[in-house]
Amino acid sequence: MIFYRPHANEVEVFETAARNNLPVLLKGPTGCGKSRFVRYMAEKLGRPLVTVACQEDLAAADLTGRFLLEGGQTVWRDGPLTRAVRDGAICYLDEVVEARSDVMTVIHPLTDDRRVLPLDRLGVELSAKEGFLVVISYNPGYQSVTKELKESTRQRFVSLAFDYPNNEIEAEIVAKEAGCDLALATQLVRLGQGSRNLRSHGLGEGASTRLLVYAAALVKGGLSLKDAAEATLVHSLTDDAEMTKALRELVRSVLG
Amino acid sequence: MPAPTIKIEDSLKATMEEYGVTAADLGMEAESDDEAERALLAHFLFTEPKRQSLTGERNGLPLDRVQRQLQALLRMLSGHNFRIAYSDPPCTDNVNVYLPKAAPAPEEPVTDLLLYRVMGLVQVGFVRSKLLRERSILAELHRDWVLRSAFHLLAARWILRRWGDEFAGLKSDIARVPYLEKAGSMRVNVMAVPRDGMPEAFLPLYEGLVVCLNWKTAGPAGDPARESVRRVDALQPGDAAYRDGTVAASLFLAEAQKLREHFRKLRLGPPPLPWYLGVIRPEWILADLGRNIAYENEWKKGQLPLRQLLSAMARNGVGAKPGEPNPGGFGLPRLGLRDRLKAALTGPSQSNAPAYGALRDEHQQKQAEQPEQKWAPGTSADQALAEGEVLKPDENGREYDEWDYKAGSYRFTAVKVVEAEGNSGSKESYDRIVTANQKQIKEIRRRFEALRVEERWLHGQRDGSEIDLNRAIAAVCDIRAGQQPDDRIFKRFQRQKQQVCILTLVDVSGSTQGNILAAEQEAMVLFAEGLRTLNFPHAFYSFGNTHPQEIGIGRIKGFDEVYSEGVYKRLANLRANGATRLGAYIRHAGHILSNRPQARRILMVVSDGKPEDRGDYRGTYGIKDTAMAVQEVSRAGVHCHCISLDSREDAGTYLQEIFGKGKFLQLESVDSLPKRLPEVFRGLVR
Numbered sequence A: 001m002i003f004y005r006p007h008a009n010e011v012e013v014f015e016t017a018a019r020n021n022l023p024v025l026l027k028g029p030t031g032c033g034k035s036r037f038v039r040y041m042a043e044k045l046g047r048p049l050v051t052v053a054c055q056e057d058l059a060a061a062d063l064t065g066r067f068l069l070e071g072g073q074t075v076w077r078d079g080p081l082t083r084a085v086r087d088g089a090i091c092y093l094d095e096v097v098e099a100r101s102d103v104m105t106v107i108h109p110l111t112d113d114r115r116v117l118p119l120d121r122l123g124v125e126l127s128a129k130e131g132f133l134v135v136i137s138y139n140p141g142y143q144s145v146t147k148e149l150k151e152s153t154r155q156r157f158v159s160l161a162f163d164y165p166n167n168e169i170e171a172e173i174v175a176k177e178a179g180c181d182l183a184l185a186t187q188l189v190r191l192g193q194g195s196r197n198l199r200s201h202g203l204g205e206g207a208s209t210r211l212l213v214y215a216a217a218l219v220k221g222g223l224s225l226k227d228a229a230e231a232t233l234v235h236s237l238t239d240d241a242e243m244t245k246a247l248r249e250l251v252r253s254v255l256g
Numbered sequence B: 001m002p003a004p005t006i007k008i009e010d011s012l013k014a015t016m017e018e019y020g021v022t023a024a025d026l027g028m029e030a031e032s033d034d035e036a037e038r039a040l041l042a043h044f045l046f047t048e049p050k051r052q053s054l055t056g057e058r059n060g061l062p063l064d065r066v067q068r069q070l071q072a073l074l075r076m077l078s079g080h081n082f083r084i085a086y087s088d089p090p091c092t093d094n095v096n097v098y099l100p101k102a103a104p105a106p107e108e109p110v111t112d113l114l115l116y117r118v119m120g121l122v123q124v125g126f127v128r129s130k131l132l133r134e135r136s137i138l139a140e141l142h143r144d145w146v147l148r149s150a151f152h153l154l155a156a157r158w159i160l161r162r163w164g165d166e167f168a169g170l171k172s173d174i175a176r177v178p179y180l181e182k183a184g185s186m187r188v189n190v191m192a193v194p195r196d197g198m199p200e201a202f203l204p205l206y207e208g209l210v211v212c213l214n215w216k217t218a219g220p221a222g223d224p225a226r227e228s229v230r231r232v233d234a235l236q237p238g239d240a241a242y243r244d245g246t247v248a249a250s251l252f253l254a255e256a257q258k259l260r261e262h263f264r265k266l267r268l269g270p271p272p273l274p275w276y277l278g279v280i281r282p283e284w285i286l287a288d289l290g291r292n293i294a295y296e297n298e299w300k301k302g303q304l305p306l307r308q309l310l311s312a313m314a315r316n317g318v319g320a321k322p323g324e325p326n327p328g329g330f331g332l333p334r335l336g337l338r339d340r341l342k343a344a345l346t347g348p349s350q351s352n353a354p355a356y357g358a359l360r361d362e363h364q365q366k367q368a369e370q371p372e373q374k375w376a377p378g379t380s381a382d383q384a385l386a387e388g389e390v391l392k393p394d395e396n397g398r399e400y401d402e403w404d405y406k407a408g409s410y411r412f413t414a415v416k417v418v419e420a421e422g423n424s425g426s427k428e429s430y431d432r433i434v435t436a437n438q439k440q441i442k443e444i445r446r447r448f449e450a451l452r453v454e455e456r457w458l459h460g461q462r463d464g465s466e467i468d469l470n471r472a473i474a475a476v477c478d479i480r481a482g483q484q485p486d487d488r489i490f491k492r493f494q495r496q497k498q499q500v501c502i503l504t505l506v507d508v509s510g511s512t513q514g515n516i517l518a519a520e521q522e523a524m525v526l527f528a529e530g531l532r533t534l535n536f537p538h539a540f541y542s543f544g545n546t547h548p549q550e551i552g553i554g555r556i557k558g559f560d561e562v563y564s565e566g567v568y569k570r571l572a573n574l575r576a577n578g579a580t581r582l583g584a585y586i587r588h589a590g591h592i593l594s595n596r597p598q599a600r601r602i603l604m605v606v607s608d609g610k611p612e613d614r615g616d617y618r619g620t621y622g623i624k625d626t627a628m629a630v631q632e633v634s635r636a637g638v639h640c641h642c643i644s645l646d647s648r649e650d651a652g653t654y655l656q657e658i659f660g661k662g663k664f665l666q667l668e669s670v671d672s673l674p675k676r677l678p679e680v681f682r683g684l685v686r
């Protein structure tokens, strides 16, 4: 089974929500374990998982499906959402605010007690199979004038707020994921947390858990700690010359 | 026995010297003690901590070259979001960390940066450990320089040791500094003190902090100091006094009190401080407390703030009655400030508030009239002085109404907005910003490039020059599937007229002085550099009014103005001055925009705080009027957006009230403004 280290009671909350067919919203900064958590929960609940990474061009039709021409015939192809509805899967829409707004409109009837997906083109209304669940995620850190989750949408979901875990848990995760020893992981976590102090004060976001795992993997692969930190915690976080210097200083201060 | 007489003039002078305040700072000619006291009080209450500079050679590494880097590092290490501002010697007011503008000559970049880092660590250590939070301790320190010095030396070794224990890399940095000649020059207040001839009783206090003093071991006279140092060094990570700043502070205070007695017996003054350790300025922190309390309560609670202030000052010994023996030995002079102030401020009025307000208004007026020359990164003070010009009105102005929410009606023609050319200066500062930000500008231009939509394919047309293949296929699919197809299957090439225009209205009110203004300036230049490659009609204006009814708006670049020498000069030489009567400014900007032929008119307001001006234009009144102005201009087809540099958590509430949900962006840090402004614009236009 895939490794997931719970931070708090999120597993319990998710399980209960799933049992009651309540859709779930995961919010939190990038690389803090949201996707991992969904994969883990899908395995735990024994349900298939359909993941959709949302981006600007993603329209409702991409989710529901469309007619295609195949050998002179028109054939209907299910989109990922329709597949999930039919299979009783967990449908995970990652970074949902990025998608076009009509995406939310098709999601709505699936999130309340109707649990239906109208397919206008086919002229049918699919009822979701037992086990189907909508999970969406978004990163409130990318605060933007134009993109924001609507209040009415937000209120349709059970929300789980994610953040980077505390020192010990995060070190444990890094050690386990990269297969390195705990002492190394602890040092990396201190660096990561230092950089998070600059979140939206010079750095968009601090180092994610994912980045720390990368750094640990590089060290395990034979790079020196300094070089590994340089390649991940310094250059992956910023292009700005002065922030680069500051991050280097941080690495030096922590590692000695 | 007759009471000892102290001439007030002398002690006042001494106080002013001690704080580095000159008569000019206080805006007084004759130093009548009465006037001077009020001025001194006003100075502490209403002026930002003064960034003073010591005389002497300061040709080392300039702070502004490393300020951003240093600030980022210290923020990451400490987890506190303070700003670095400028003062010599270094100090902190628990909000910002003040470091000298430049290191002493000669310039040795590596050493100087190291020195800045450790100076910063000491000050951040004070902030982070909350050593200077207790009012009672601050009051003690305020009263007595000997106590303050001893406390400082003990606290600094504790702070530095904790940094070293926490970060291995810092430990080696900290260990190097005591060997640096420039770091270890000794001072009492701001006076340099020769290092040889330092009394033995002091010597142990410098152990490990200034190495060149340790050639001599102190005899028995040094015992108490040795003992205190030992006690501080003996603290172990498990001890409460190691972890908890409040516990530590009382320990240091107790030790310092013992040392004071000892030094007094030996007839010694305060032990001098090594330059890199900076100074403790309880008066800044107390004045800040006073200022905060005063601002918050001022009109709401009548005389309360004055009372709190007075009692805070009494605790500091400032307010001892004339003739009474001064409780703090040779601490602060007794000026009898309390009684005089009471008399001067209360007058016949029942409440102190109006008098207090009058004092502040008067002070601010003075400040506004003679803008103080302050250092800000990126601007040279001399330049600003030489080239700065007051607004030259070049139009008769336009009158606007103001919304009075209490009366539920407009105050007709309440303000007149006069347009004038914005402040100008040298083109150098423009070039400097451009050179320093080459990469960002390239990036902005690259991103803006995508906005060039003058020529494009219009998809989904009922008729057009070519078939839109994707749509055609979809239509065929629909027909085959027995559905009603969408017949909009053509596309058409179109040369589109520019439909967007934008006016950026930037806040240069007095409160932006310093970091904010610098960030705004950079943002304006970067934004302009991006915009000029596109053909969006755009304009830049600045606001900040010195008069409540006749308010000036600075034209940096008008819509029809082409980029010329003058525009560059104005863009890069913003000058902070005045208040924020925002409603009128928005109305005027709306007026300018509503005359534009473009269909989409965007008004981008960059501001750092609430709308506030003299009189009743503050609080709810200012907010309601500005909100009304936003509604008015939006009815005229102007989309008003705001980027706010007010990072206080509750600022969202008034911003939402004024601009509406989703129409403002609250930046937590001014530093990100140059990057975010073009981004927000792109998001709006795309």
Ligand SMILES: Nc1ncnc2c1ncn2[C@@H]1O[C@H](COP(=O)(O)OP(=O)(O)O)[C@@H](O)[C@H]1O
Pocket (backbone or CB within 6 Å): A003, A004, A005, A006, A007, A029, A030, A031, A032, A033, A034, A035, A036, A037, A173, A177, A209, A210, A213
């Ligand atoms: N709680 C956790 N348990 C296990 N691994 C984690 C955890 N949190 C983060 N990770 C690690 O961080 C990586 C990134 O997490 P991911 O779920 O992709 O982040 P997100 O979806 O929030 O951007 C994962 O691949 C995993 O290695």
Ligand SMILES: [Mg+2]
Pocket (backbone or CB within 6 Å): A031, A034, A035, A094
């Ligand atoms: Mg993810």
